[in-house]
Amino acid sequence: MVWYIVSCLFEVAIFILLLGRAATAARRHYEVNKYYTQALTIFSVFFWLYPVVWILGKKGFGIYGPALETVFILCLDITAKVFYGL
Numbered sequence: 001m002v003w004y005i006v007s008c009l010f011e012v013a014i015f016i017l018l019l020g021r022a023a024t025a026a027r028r029h030y031e032v033n034k035y036y037t038q039a040l041t042i043f044s045v046f047f048w049l050y051p052v053v054w055i056l057g058k059k060g061f062g063i064y065g066p067a068l069e070t071v072f073i074l075c076l077d078i079t080a081k082v083f084y085g086l
Contacts, residue, residue: 004060008051015044039084046080 018040025036053076054060057069 004051004055011047011051015047018043042080042083046076046083049076 022033022036022040026033050073053069053072056063057072058064058066
């Protein structure tokens with residue numbers, strides 16, 4: 001659980017850095033801001049879903065087993081790559 005908390009803190013730090021870049025993009029140009037905001041939104045949704053899946057899984061609260069956790073991670077990986085690629 002200690003490493004889960006540490007990784008979540010680093011995730012927050014990375015997210016804050018990305019938000020700072022979004023502010024810089026907003027000052028540059030409308031198109032740059034639009035695309036950066038879209039990419040940041042997609043990235044953020046999937047970025048925050050991974051720890052949620054983990055904490056609800058077997059090693060966290062144990063709401064579901066390792067098989068379902070693997071399916072969720074697999075779906076997140078595939079979906080994230082498709083949406084981020086678009």
